[in-house]
Amino acid sequence: MNASTIRRQLSIFSAVLLTLVAVGCRRSGTEKLQVIRLDYAYYSPVSLVLKQQHIVEDDFARDGVKVEWAQSLGSNKALELLNSKSVDFGSTAGAAALIGRANGNPIRTIYVSSRPEWTALVTLKASPIQKVQDLKGKKIAVTRGTDPYVFLLRALYGAGLSEKDVELVPLQHPDGRNALERGDVDAWAGLDPMMAATEIDKGSRLFFRDVNLNSYSVLNVREEFAQQHPDYVKRVLADYEKARNWAIGHPEELRRLFAEQTKLNEAVAARVLERNDFSNSTIGDAQKKVIASSGDVLKKAGVIPVSIDIDTTLNQLIDPQYLQAQTASVR
Numbered sequence: 242m243n244a245s246t247i248r249r250q251l252s253i254f255s256a257v258l259l260t261l262v263a264v265g266c267r268r269s270g271t272e273k274l275q276v277i278r279l280d281y282a283y284y285s286p287v288s289l290v291l292k293q294q295h296i297v298e299d300d301f302a303r304d305g306v307k308v309e310w311a312q313s314l315g316s317n318k319a320l321e322l323l324n325s326k327s328v329d330f331g332s333t334a335g336a337a338a339l340i341g342r343a344n345g346n347p348i349r350t351i352y353v354s355s356r357p358e359w360t361a362l363v364t365l366k367a368s369p370i371q372k373v374q375d376l377k378g379k380k381i382a383v384t385r386g387t388d389p390y391v392f393l394l395r396a397l398y399g400a401g402l403s404e405k406d407v408e409l410v411p412l413q414h415p416d417g418r419n420a421l422e423r424g425d426v427d428a429w430a431g432l433d434p435m436m437a438a439t440e441i442d443k444g445s446r447l448f449f450r451d452v453n454l455n456s457y458s459v460l461n462v463r464e465e466f467a468q469q470h471p472d473y474v475k476r477v478l479a480d481y482e483k484a485r486n487w488a489i490g491h492p493e494e495l496r497r498l499f500a501e502q503t504k505l506n507e508a509v510a511a512r513v514l515e516r517n518d519f520s521n522s523t524i525g526d527a528q529k530k531v532i533a534s535s536g537d538v539l540k541k542a543g544v545i546p547v548s549i550d551i552d553t554t555l556n557q558l559i560d561p562q563y564l565q566a567q568t569a570s571v572r
Contacts, residue, residue: 274306274473278328282313283434285332285458286495286517287354289502290484297480314413315432317386319461323348329466330477334388335456335532336539341386342558343545349467349560352460352478353528354485356518359458360389362396362449363421363431363439370428373400373449379427380408382417386544389414389430392454394538404542421445434503437512456535457528458517467563474563482522489519524564529555 279297281288291297298308311328313319316337323331324346331348333341338350362381364370370379373396383390397403412420414432418439421429431439431447439445460481467474488495492514500510536551545551 274304274470276307276309277301277330277473277477278309278311279330279477280311280313280319280322280328280332282315282319282332283503284315284357284359284432285354286499286514287458287481287484287488287519288332289499290488290495291480293498293502294484294487296483297477300476300480314415315384315387317384318413320346320348320386323461323463326463329463331461333459333461334391335459335528336391336535337387337456338459338461338558339532339535339551339554340391340539340544341461343539343549343551343554347464348461348558349464350459350461350528350558351467351474351524351560351563352481353457353522353524354460354481354519355458356521357433357458358450358452358455358516359433359436359513360392360455361431361436361447362393362428363436363445364428364448365421365424366444366446368427368446370448373397374402376400376428377402377406378408380410380425381428381430382410382412382420382426383430384414384417384432385409385411387414387432388456389432391456391535391539392451393430394542394544395454395535396449396451398538398541433513433516434499434505434509437516438505438509441506441509441512453531456531459524459528462563467560471563478564485519485522522564524559524561529559532559 281292292310301308311322313322313332316333319331319333320337320341322328338348341348370376381393383393394404410420410426414435417429418435420426422439422443440447462474496507496510496514499514500507533551533555539545540547
């Protein structure tokens with residue numbers, strides 16, 4: 242074998258070896274990232290702590306990874322950001338994540354940032370509406386594809402009504418609050434912190450509440466991102482844990498931070514935070530049970546295709562492995 246043949250074979254071998262190494266890096270989650278994209282939302286106080294304290298930026302600075310933020314105005318917007326690959330991590334309600342996955346949005350739900358009572362049915366102080374049955378024939382502002390929307394549907398069905406018995410007015414959460422206060426609608430499927438603001442500032446009434454019809458505040462990751470970068474997913478969850486534990490240990494500072502970030506007064510901030518339980522970030526069977534209870538109503542309303550098997554979809558959606566791995570590494 243002459244020298245040129247040996248060189249040619251060595252060159253081919255080197256190219257193959259480099260390809261295998263690159264593939265191995267991608268599979269092991271060590272592929273170099275240029276930027277990591279997260280959302281923040283006023284309905285997710287932990288995300289505000291994470292952003293305000295630059296926890297992710299400090300973590301990824303040593304790798305030269307840039308961090309970019311996008312605001313989610315509601316779960317529906319977070320799902321849009323995830324589906325368009327505008328963010329890698331997005332904050333939604335658990336029931337909203339189910340809607341997204343059932344309709345083909347390739348996401349995984351990997352973390353619980355809080356257990357909130359963040360939605361209720363709201364009307365004006367002087368309104369004659371006292372119970373869900375009084376909504377028949379009335380205008381209701383609601384943001385489709387969010388926990389308040391699911392809450393409203395379940396409240397209606399529980400009262401022997403359906404969305405056909407009322408007039409739904411689709412508006413983003415802040416616009417829904419404004420429409421209620423102007424008298425353009427009779428009721429609003431509210432969401433904190435806007436709900437707490439109209440409650441305290443305008444005397445609006447939460448005429449129907451049920452914490453068990455609220456689903457969890459969860460963090461989702463794009464499935465493709467999780468498959469390519471599992472180690473980065475674990476690190477982001479470790480950063481979320483830092484933010485959540487800080488929130489638990491610093492309630493007064495959290496109230497001030499939340500008021501500052503949302504530009505709401507501290508009385509409103511306190512009302513929102515007292516309706517959030519930050520004590521458990523575990524994702525698993527308890528969350529599946531709560532989210533699954535929304536499935537039948539969502540099918541009846543045509544939000545989820547009738548052909549979808551809820552249990553199968555939830556098994557595809559809820560993925561505790563990243564948090565479990567992160568927790569195990571701390572021990």
